[in-house]
Amino acid sequence: MKRRNAVRSLVIFSLGAGVIYSCKDRYEAIKLLNLKHLEIARNELDILDDLSRMIVPFQEIIELKDHTALPFVLNMVDKLNDATDRQLFIKGYRTFDTETASLKGKAYSAMNKVEKDLLLTELNENELDASPALYQVFNTVKLRSIQYLTTSEYYQRKINYYEMTPSRFYGDVSLMDLNNMNDERD
Amino acid sequence: MMRETRYEAIVIGAGMSGSWVAKELCDKGVKTLMLDRGPDVKHLKDYPTAGKYPWEYELRGAMSTSHTEANPIASRCYAYKDGATHFFAPDDAQPYIQMQPFDWIKGYQVGGKSLMWARQTQRWSQYDFSTPDTNEFGISWPIAYQDLAPWYSHVEEFIGISGEQDGLDVLPDGVFQPPKEITVVDKHLRHIVKENYKDRHVIYARCAHLTDPKEIHREQGRGQCQNRTICERGCPFGGYFSANSSTIPWALRTGNLTLRANSVVHSIVYDEATGKAEGVKVIDANSKEEKVYYADVVFLNAGSINSTAILLNSQSDRYPNGLGNDNGLLGKYCGFHNYRARISATCPGFEDKVVDGRSPTNVYMPRYVNLDKDKDGFKGAYGVAIYTARYRKQEIEAIGEDLVKDLMKDKNFHSWSIISMMMGETIPKETNSIALDPKAVDQYGIPLVQINIGYDENDEKMMEHFYHEWEKIYKLAGFTNVERIDTNQAPGLDIHEMGGARMGKDPKTSILNANNQLHAVDNVYVSDGACMTSTSYQNPSLTYMALAARAANHYMKSRV
Numbered sequence: 025m026k027r028r029n030a031v032r033s034l035v036i037f038s039l040g041a042g043v044i045y046s047c048k049d050r051y052e053a054i055k056l057l058n059l060k061h062l063e064i065a066r067n068e069l070d071i072l073d074d075l076s077r078m079i080v081p082f083q084e085i086i087e088l089k090d091h092t093a094l095p096f097v098l099n100m101v102d103k104l105n106d107a108t109d110r111q112l113f114i115k116g117y118r119t120f121d122t123e124t125a126s127l128k129g130k131a132y133s134a135m136n137k138v139e140k141d142l143l144l145t146e147l148n149e150n151e152l153d154a155s156p157a158l159y160q161v162f163n164t165v166k167l168r169s170i171q172y173l174t175t176s177e178y179y180q181r182k183i184n185y186y187e188m189t190p191s192r193f194y195g196d197v198s199l200m201d202l203n204n205m206n207d208e209r210d
Numbered sequence: 211m212m213r214e215t216r217y218e219a220i221v222i223g224a225g226m227s228g229s230w231v232a233k234e235l236c237d238k239g240v241k242t243l244m245l246d247r248g249p250d251v252k253h254l255k256d257y258p259t260a261g262k263y264p265w266e267y268e269l270r271g272a273m274s275t276s277h278t279e280a281n282p283i284a285s286r287c288y289a290y291k292d293g294a295t296h297f298f299a300p301d302d303a304q305p306y307i308q309m310q311p312f313d314w315i316k317g318y319q320v321g322g323k324s325l326m327w328a329r330q331t332q333r334w335s336q337y338d339f340s341t342p343d344t345n346e347f348g349i350s351w352p353i354a355y356q357d358l359a360p361w362y363s364h365v366e367e368f369i370g371i372s373g374e375q376d377g378l379d380v381l382p383d384g385v386f387q388p389p390k391e392i393t394v395v396d397k398h399l400r401h402i403v404k405e406n407y408k409d410r411h412v413i414y415a416r417c418a419h420l421t422d423p424k425e426i427h428r429e430q431g432r433g434q435c436q437n438r439t440i441c442e443r444g445c446p447f448g449g450y451f452s453a454n455s456s457t458i459p460w461a462l463r464t465g466n467l468t469l470r471a472n473s474v475v476h477s478i479v480y481d482e483a484t485g486k487a488e489g490v491k492v493i494d495a496n497s498k499e500e501k502v503y504y505a506d507v508v509f510l511n512a513g514s515i516n517s518t519a520i521l522l523n524s525q526s527d528r529y530p531n532g533l534g535n536d537n538g539l540l541g542k543y544c545g546f547h548n549y550r551a552r553i554s555a556t557c558p559g560f561e562d563k564v565v566d567g568r569s570p571t572n573v574y575m576p577r578y579v580n581l582d583k584d585k586d587g588f589k590g591a592y593g594v595a596i597y598t599a600r601y602r603k604q605e606i607e608a609i610g611e612d613l614v615k616d617l618m619k620d621k622n623f624h625s626w627s628i629i630s631m632m633m634g635e636t637i638p639k640e641t642n643s644i645a646l647d648p649k650a651v652d653q654y655g656i657p658l659v660q661i662n663i664g665y666d667e668n669d670e671k672m673m674e675h676f677y678h679e680w681e682k683i684y685k686l687a688g689f690t691n692v693e694r695i696d697t698n699q700a701p702g703l704d705i706h707e708m709g710g711a712r713m714g715k716d717p718k719t720s721i722l723n724a725n726n727q728l729h730a731v732d733n734v735y736v737s738d739g740a741c742m743t744s745t746s747y748q749n750p751s752l753t754y755m756a757l758a759a760r761a762a763n764h765y766m767k768s769r770v
């Protein structure tokens with residue numbers, strides 16, 4: 025019980041402080057989000073997590089290697105999507121394996137990396153004759169995983185050079201100067 | 211009912227305009243009570259989200275559907291974001307009846323909406339004060355630009371406005387701090403407009419930010435704007451003007467101000483014997499206990515709709531239809547600004563240019579229509595707020611490693627884009643009105659407000675003119691992908707509600723005189739937006755503050 029509380033505090037603290045979810049306890053973290061609308065089996069979590077990592081593999085950035093976007097993705101769907109989009113998303117992850125199996129002769133979970141790449145490329149290019157539910161999952165996971173990366177502290181500081189105080193405004197900067205300035209900021 | 215302490219003056223509403231009245235009165239030694247229906251918000255101490263980084267927000271600034279479903283009206287305001295929602299009154303704080311769709315955006319706390327405003331501050335010119343005469347609508351203003359000009363300067367100097375001396379008769383200059391930079395596309399547009407039009411000007415949009423704080427600002431404890439652009443959460447530097455960082459602490463320091471938060475004003479109490487207001491009836495927001503505070507003079511600054519509603523609810527044998535409402539016009543001739551029309555485009559030719567950082571302001575085109583008469587096919591004026599930007603690309607086509615590589619590149623930008631928004635004058639009409647519901651009351655037993663305000667044909671014609679003219683301007687500037695946008699938003703979302711107790715020369719056709727006093731009860735001043743005879747097109751708060759300061763000083767003079 026004590027440990028559970030400690031994990032809960034850690035996750036709550038992490039949410040507040042914007043610390044990126046650590047992948048070690050990602051399913052624990054999802055439980056603690058108290059999702060109201062999504063009930064997800066472990067194998068479905070595995071599919072969604074894998075999808076996020078395949079589509080936006082930011083874990084290759086050394087500073088983000090221990091992190092996963094999945095809790096963020098699910099939290100956004102739970103709290104922001106309307107009922108119709110949410111239902112489609114739920115249908116999509118529940119049938120992801122069966123539908124990919126019927127489309128490709130192999131369930132997503134059973135595919136190797138090359139096969140997954142092929143499938144995701146077709147989905148990305150809107151060329152797969154898949155159900156709206158499958159596309160809903162793909163598009164949502166892509167959108168929110170990108171957002172997770174680009175709104176992370178790492179990205180904001182490293183790529184956007186976000187400063188809160190003092191900040192700055194220059195209205196007419198050449199791209200070359202910006203890049204030089206950014207090199208100096210690095 | 212308990213009889214409470216007496217004050218010389220009572221100010222109802224501790225927001226943008228009320229805080230100015232309090233400051234002026236307290237500076238001159240008047241023992242003043244300022245009442246606000248909301249809780250106190252102390253500068254610095256009560257800005258809980260001011261230091262929170264964007265990545266610290268669970269939903270990264272978005273609002274959850276459960277929250278927006280519970281607050282559909284407030285959620286339509288662009289500034290109602292995670293981190294600032296606590297400064298917006300939730301929709302159920304004061305229910306109202308929409309006879310036509312009207313989004314009433316409210317900030318109920320000490321400081322009012324001065325905490326969340328966008329800080330755009332332009333003077334009116336003599337053209338604006340005389341538009342009702344030259345364009346033949348409504349009634350004449352009882353004051354001219356020259357009457358207000360010194361008060362504009364007085365307010366500008368104290369609050370600090372960043373701006374340029376533009377030398378335009380349509381938008382008089384003021385007391386300014388240095389401007390911030392504008393974008394490369396702003397400069398291009400400014401140049402094109404200058405080359406092609408004599409009567410049109412793209413100028414830096416004046417805003418209430420300190421760019422070079424003076425002694426008077428340091429005395430207020432305020433410092434330089436840091437370009438944080440998270441102003442609606444409260445600025446710990448006092449970099450922009452809010453009542454909380456400036457006028458209220460200033461007035462408190464004189465020792466003459468008593469500030470009572472959580473005090474919902476029910477009505478003004480009228481003394482039949484003297485023919486004057488004798489005090490204000492208040493309901494404690496927490497205990498619901500009723501109290502009456504007494505004073506020689508009452509200033510109403512609760513925001514246009516609430517000030518008008520308080521007058522309507524101040525009923526007596528002498529004034530059964532609301533205080534000072536002999537002519538039956540109280541609550542009528544309300545106005546707002548038409549913000550429906552926008553026009554967007556792409557701006558090719560600046561691919562090698564970007565902005566770095568964030569600006570709290572933009573550029574602006576003051577009015578160029580209907581200056582001397584309504585010759586442009588509609589009545590009234592409009593100005594244009596212009597926003598240019600170049601955003602980093604985030605909706606990337608690739609997936610996998612390529613996508614991450616794309617996202618990590620410095621150079622991934624969309625083209626420059628522009629969106630220009632018409633800020634249109636609306637014509638005050640008797641039918642655009644507010645009234646009290648005869649039956650329904652709120653949690654304090656105060657009648658609900660019925661709001662019956664809508665657009666009309668003149669608004670549509672003005673929009674058509676704007677679209678047409680700005681398509682031409684965009685073409686001259688070489689902009690592409692030009693798109694007309696009609697947001698179809700309800701009135702109210704402009705957050706510039708005005709009128710209801712308009713000023714005028716004739717007590718038969720107006721509620722207030724040239725000094726913001728009720729014609730009929732001269733110890734009641736209404737010095738917020740309720741007093742506006744017409745709306746013109748500028749963001750109105752600078753004018754409200756100047757009128758409020760002028761009204762307070764009128765009282766001081768009349769008292770001697």
Ligand SMILES: Cc1cc2nc3c(=O)[nH]c(=O)nc-3n(C[C@H](O)[C@H](O)[C@H](O)COP(=O)(O)OP(=O)(O)OC[C@H]3O[C@@H](n4cnc5c(N)ncnc54)[C@H](O)[C@@H]3O)c2cc1C
Binds near residue numbers: 473513750
């Ligand atoms: C997001 C946003 C952006 C804006 N941008 C601009 C801008 O760029 N430029 C501009 O000029 N204006 C802008 N405005 C509008 C500006 O905020 C208002 O014009 C200004 O605050 C009006 O001043 P006021 O004193 O009349 O009302 P407020 O500042 O709203 O103050 C009224 C006070 O009265 C209190 N009150 C109400 N009813 C009662 C009652 N019954 N009893 C006791 N107290 C009561 C309220 O709690 C409040 O504190 C913006 C507003 C918002 C919300």
